[in-house]
Structure formats: C-alpha cells, structure tokens
Amino acid sequence: MSVDLNSKPRLAAGCRMGENNNQRVLLMPERALRLIGPSLEIVSRCDGQHSVAQIIGELQLIYSKAEPHKVEQDILGYLALLQKERALDL
Amino acid sequence: MPTTQQNPLALVAELTHRCPLHCVYCSNPLELQSRANELSTETWSRVFKEAAEAGVLQADFTGGEPLARPDIVDLVRNARAAGLYASLITSGLPLDETKLEAIVEAGLDHFQLSFQGTREETANDISGTKSHQHKLRVLQWLKGYRIGLTLNFVIHRRNIGELEDMLAIVEESGAGCVEFASVQYYGWAFANRQNLLPTRQQLDYCVERLNRAEEQLRNKTRLVFVVPDYYAKFPKPCVGGWGRKLMLITPSGEALPCHAATVIPGLKFENVKNRSLREIWEHSDAFQKFRGEDWMQEPCKSCDRRTQDFGGCRCQALLLTGDPCATDPVCSLAPQRSKVDAILAKVNAPDGAGATIDPPAVISPSKIDWLYRPSPA
Numbered sequence: 001m002s003v004d005l006n007s008k009p010r011l012a013a014g015c016r017m018g019e020n021n022n023q024r025v026l027l028m029p030e031r032a033l034r035l036i037g038p039s040l041e042i043v044s045r046c047d048g049q050h051s052v053a054q055i056i057g058e059l060q061l062i063y064s065k066a067e068p069h070k071v072e073q074d075i076l077g078y079l080a081l082l083q084k085e086r087a088l089d090l
Numbered sequence: 091m092p093t094t095q096q097n098p099l100a101l102v103a104e105l106t107h108r109c110p111l112h113c114v115y116c117s118n119p120l121e122l123q124s125r126a127n128e129l130s131t132e133t134w135s136r137v138f139k140e141a142a143e144a145g146v147l148q149a150d151f152t153g154g155e156p157l158a159r160p161d162i163v164d165l166v167r168n169a170r171a172a173g174l175y176a177s178l179i180t181s182g183l184p185l186d187e188t189k190l191e192a193i194v195e196a197g198l199d200h201f202q203l204s205f206q207g208t209r210e211e212t213a214n215d216i217s218g219t220k221s222h223q224h225k226l227r228v229l230q231w232l233k234g235y236r237i238g239l240t241l242n243f244v245i246h247r248r249n250i251g252e253l254e255d256m257l258a259i260v261e262e263s264g265a266g267c268v269e270f271a272s273v274q275y276y277g278w279a280f281a282n283r284q285n286l287l288p289t290r291q292q293l294d295y296c297v298e299r300l301n302r303a304e305e306q307l308r309n310k311t312r313l314v315f316v317v318p319d320y321y322a323k324f325p326k327p328c329v330g331g332w333g334r335k336l337m338l339i340t341p342s343g344e345a346l347p348c349h350a351a352t353v354i355p356g357l358k359f360e361n362v363k364n365r366s367l368r369e370i371w372e373h374s375d376a377f378q379k380f381r382g383e384d385w386m387q388e389p390c391k392s393c394d395r396r397t398q399d400f401g402g403c404r405c406q407a408l409l410l411t412g413d414p415c416a417t418d419p420v421c422s423l424a425p426q427r428s429k430v431d432a433i434l435a436k437v438n439a440p441d442g443a444g445a446t447i448d449p450p451a452v453i454s455p456s457k458i459d460w461l462y463r464p465s466p467a
Contacts, residue, residue, distance in 0.1 A: 012266055014200045014238015018175065020147055021097075027175040029200040029238040029267055032099070032147045086266040086312045 003052055003076045009088045010048035017044065028087050038063065042078055046088055052079065097145025098371050101174070102152060102338040102349075103134065105165070109155040110183045112218030112462040113206065115244060115279035115286060117349045118154065122466040127342040131161045131168075133363060137339060138172035140367035146337070152179040154341070154465075163192045170197035177202060179242075182228035183221055190231055200238035203228060208255035212248060218462045229263050240267040245296070246286040246318075247437075253299050260311055268311050270300060272318035276350040276405055278463045285459075287437045293321055320430050324395060325402025325418035332404060333381035337371060345370045347377050350405035354414045380404050385415050389423050 011017075011026075017035075018027040024040050026033040035043055041062060045055045056075050060068045082088040107122040129137075138149060149169045156162055157180055169176045177200040178193065205225060207213035213222040232239055241263060243249075243256050253270075260268045273279045273286050288296070297315075304313045319326050329336045329348045338346040344359040345367070351357060360374045371377060379385065383396060390401040401407075402418020410419045410429050417424040 012238075013236045014266055016175075016199065018147065018173070020142075020173075021145060025147060027147060027199070029177065029202070029240050030148075032175075083309050084312075 003079050003083075003090060005053040005056075006051055007090050008048050008051050009046040009055075009079060009083075009090050011043075011046055012086050012089050015087050026087060028085075033087070038074070039078065042075060043082075046079075046082075052076075052090075096334060098141070098335060098337045098367075099145065099147050100336045101137070101141045101146045101149045102336060103137075103149055103156075103165075103169075104152055104154065104338060104340050105134070105156045105159045105162070106154040106341050107466050108158040109153055109181070109463075109465050110158075110219055111155070111181050111206075111221060112464065113244075113278070114216055114218070114282045114462060115246065115273040116463040117274070117277055117279070118463060119277055119350070119352050120281070120463075121352075122464070123341040124466045126467075128159075129339075129341065129343045129362070131164055133343065134165055135168040135172070137362050137367060138169045138174055140362075141337075142173040144368045144371060146174065148175040148177060150177045150179055155181055155184060157182075157184045157189070163189075163196045166193055166198050167196040170199075175199045177238075180204070181217075181221060182225050183219075185224075185228055187231050190228075190235075194235050194237055198237055200240065201232060202240040202242055203232075204242045204244065205256070205259070206244065207249040208252045208259060212252065216248065226259075229259075233264065238267075239263065239265040240269060241265045242269045242271060244271050244273055245288075246273045247288045247292060248286070250288055250292045250296050253296065257303050257306075260307070265311055267314065268307070269314045269316065270296075271314075271316040274316075274319070276353070276409065278461065280409060281461045283433075284437075287320065287433070288318060289438050290321065290434070291438075293318065319403075319406075319420045320434060322420055323422045325399050325406075325421045327399045328403035328406070328418075331381075331400040332379070333371075333377040334400075337367065345374060345376070347380070348403075348405065351376065353405050354408050380414075387415055387417065389425075390417050393423065 015026060015028045018025050024035045026035055026043055041059055042055060056072050059075060060071050063071055079088060079090065083090045106128055107118055108125060156178060166176050176198050178198055179202045182203050203225060206216040210222045214220050241260055275283050279286060300315050307313055333347050338349060339362055340346060343361045343363045345362055346359060357376045357379060359376050360370045386401055390396050402421055404414045407416040407418050408414040411426045416426060419426040419430050
C-alpha cells in the first residue's frame with residue numbers, strides 16, 4: 001500500500017460519478033459505491049488535476065477538527081483501496 | 091409479505107434471444123422468443139426512464155446477443171439519457187469497428203466480452219460456431235477507447251485446462267476486470283451438465299491458480315471467481331436475494347426476478363407493456379413470491395445465514411428437488427444435499443464422466459453429444 005503523493009489520481013475507465021435519489025454514487029462496472037461525506041470529497045477530487053498531496057491538504061482544511069496525520073492516513077488507505085478495486089488510476 | 095422494500099438497483103435488459111452463438115451452457119430458457127415478439131425501441135426507452143425513476147443505477151444489455159438488435163446504438167443512447175450506467179454484455183461477434191465507435195459515442199460505459207475458451211477448437215465447439223479469432227480482434231479495437239472492459243471466461247470441465255492461456259489474454263487486454271465464471275446449472279447448462287461439471291481435482295487446481303493470479307494482477311485487473319456452487323458449502327445469495335436488487339426484462343417484456351424464474355411453475359409474470367416498472371417491482375406476484383422470509387422452510391427459517399444467502403437459489407431448489415421453497419440443495423445444511431452429492435460422486439467416480447481428465451490437460455472436444463441452443467427466427 002504505497003501511494004505516491006505526487007500522482008494525480010483519476011477515475012478508472014468505466015467509472016464515473018452519478019446521482020440517484022439525491023445521493024451521489026460512484027458508478028463502476030457491475031457495481032456502485034455510495035459516496036457520503038469524506039468519500040465524496042475525496043472521489044470528486046480524483047479528476048487527474050489534483051495531486052494526492054493537494055487532496056490531503058484540502059481535506060485537512062475541511063476536516064480541521066480531525067488530527068491531520070489521521071486524515072492523511074485515511075485518505076491514503078482509501079485511495080489504495082479504490083485502486084485495488086479498479087475504480088482509480090493512480 | 092416483505093419486511094423492507096428496497097429500490098431495484100440493476101436492470102437486466104435481455105434485448106433478444108437471437109444469437110450467432112449456440113453455447114451449450116446458455117442461460118436463456120429452453121423456449122426462446124422469436125424476433126416478432128421483441129419489444130420496440132420506444133418501449134425499451136420508456137422502461138429505461140421508469141427504471142431510473144424507480145432507483146435503478148445500471149442497465150445491462152444482454153440477450154441472446156444484444157448486438158443482434160439493429161437499434162442497439164439508440165438503446166444505449168436512450169439508457170444514458172435516462173440517467174443509467176450502460177453495460178453491453180456481448181460475444182462481440184456481430185461487431186465491426188464502425189459499430190463499436192457508434193456505440194461508444196452513444197455513451198456506452200462498460201463492455202463485457204465473453205470468451206468460450208482460448209483455443210479455436212474448444213471455443214468453437216462450445217459455441218457451436220467460429221468465434222474466437224474475432225473476439226481477439228475486438229479486444230484490439232477496444233484499446234482505442236477509454237471505457238470499462240471486463241473479460242468473462244465461462245469455465246467448466248472442458249476448458250479449465252486453458253486457464254494459463256486465459257490469463258495471458260487478460261494481461262494482454264489491459265481489462266479492468268476479469269470474471270472466471272463457473273457454469274451455473276440452469277437452462278441449457280442443466281441439460282448439458284453431465285459434460286460440463288468439473289471434477290474436484292480440476293476445481294482445486296483452478297482455485298489455487300486463480301489465487302496466484304489475483305496477486306499477479308493486483309492494481310491492474312480485478313479478478314472475480316464464481317465457484318461452481320455444487321461444490322460450495324453454502325449457497326450463493328442468488329441475484330442478491332429475490333426481489334431485492336434486480337429486475338430482468340425478457341425480449342418480449344416480461345419482468346422476472348432472475349434469469350431462470352420461468353422454470354418455477356405457477357409464477358405469474360407481469361409485462362412492461364401493461365404495467366409500469368415500479369408497479370411491477372412493488373406488487374407483481376412473481377416478485378413478492380420469495381421476497382423476505384415468509385416462504386422459507388427449516389432449516390432456512392431459523393438459520394443465521396438467512397440474511398446473507400436468502401436460502402440460496404429458488405430455481406436451483408426447484409430443478410434439483412421439485413420444490414421451489416426448499417433450501418437450495420447445494421447448502422451443506424440442506425435436507426436434500428445428498429442429491430447434489432450423488433451428482434458430484436458420479437462426476438468424480440474413477441470411471442465417471444470426468445475420469446479421463448487430468449488437469450491441466452485440455453480435452454479434445456470430440457464426439458460429445460451436446461445439446462446446442464438454437465437461434466430463434
């Protein structure tokens with residue numbers, strides 16, 4: 001589980017954001033993932049423009065009450081998981 | 091009555107039963123619909139809108155061969171316009187580069203290409219037609235587009251020995267997902283089961299090899315292995331539970347809770363020509379029949395796993411025990427598990443159907459008395 005802080009993640013082929021019943025979802029081949037709170041903030045920044053470091057910085061501002069190192073670790077873990085599930089290209 | 095009623099999430103649009111392939115394990119019913127009975131473009135497009143309104147996220151275009159529909163490009167476009175994620179589940183056979191480009195431009199999200207094997211001889215024997223080389227060409231064309239790609243290898247006794255070559259095709263393709271889907275025994279596969287069910291030795295080899303493959307493909311291709319459930323300890327949560335997630339619409343417009351539901355006697359199916367999708371989802375007898383837990387018998391009724399596997403597959407219970415309310419007999423807790431064990435014993439006997447097979451040897455597809463599914467008019 002090593003995520004490069006300089007890489008600019010983008011949604012993998014066949015994955016896109018969608019909406020259903022006022023709920024944002026990540027649509028993927030054969031699957032869909034509900035996006036709530038931090039997961040929505042992270043995935044909506046996986047646009048090939050934001051670097052991992054930028055995503056971490058922005059979420060640390062949004063979730064300023066949380067411990068910054070914990071936010072970073074959570075984000076790195078989540079990005080690695082999404083890559084493994086082939087929702088992201090890192 | 092159901093305790094909780096959720097939205098349907100997936101719409102399986104069985105556009106046609108026509109198909110250039112004649113696969114011996116086809117999931118279509120033995121009685122196939124003709125072209126004259128197929129729904130119009132307009133009706134399908136209304137169904138897509140109703141589906142999205144009912145909460146459905148994804149539409150899977152399948153068949154038969156969905157590309158046999160001349161309006162496939164319009165159907166993909168209209169499903170996208172309705173707000174659905176559009177998947178095409180295809181043999182790739184009636185496809186050329188122009189058609190592929192048009193479908194992608196119409197908004198196709200995901201392309202699932204099925205493979206019958208890796209050798210011309212096996213693949214053509216299983217599909218009853220020449221198809222393999224064309225699929226490899228389709229894979230090359232797909233490299234020009236950024237859409238989701240899944241390769242689907244249907245595996246069984248005759249092609250488990252080709253796993254190594256299948257994995258080579260996967261690596262070459264760059265697909266985001268590969269499914270190694272063991273044949274499930276319904277419809278045409280049920281009729282041909284004796285020639286398809288793998289031996290335990292083959293299955294052990296398969297599990298071991300695919301575990302290694304999962305590591306090799308990590309972060310490149312997600313690997314999904316669907317086990318042959320006759321060998322499983324617990325049943326599969328068929329279609330995620332009856333009437334819980336999925337609606338299947340047949341070529342003529344009947345709404346089914348699963349692919350095989352027509353085998354269950356006495357179920358009455360509503361048609362999308364006469365009822366809205368939401369109405370069918372909420373009230374149709376066929377969807378209500380095995381929703382929730384009221385229909386369950388022991389040991390399902392008091393089993394801790396009933397909320398995970400929902401008693402297994404109703405169609406399999408019917409096919410193997412004659413009672414659609416029975417515990418799926420592949421379950422190790424099922425009173426009728428001995429029926430499945432007897433089938434496995436026959437396949438695994440020293441002089442049984444699988445006796446001459448040593449994995450990973452490849453079987454020469456000679457002189458097997460297959461029952462091929464035809465293509466309807």
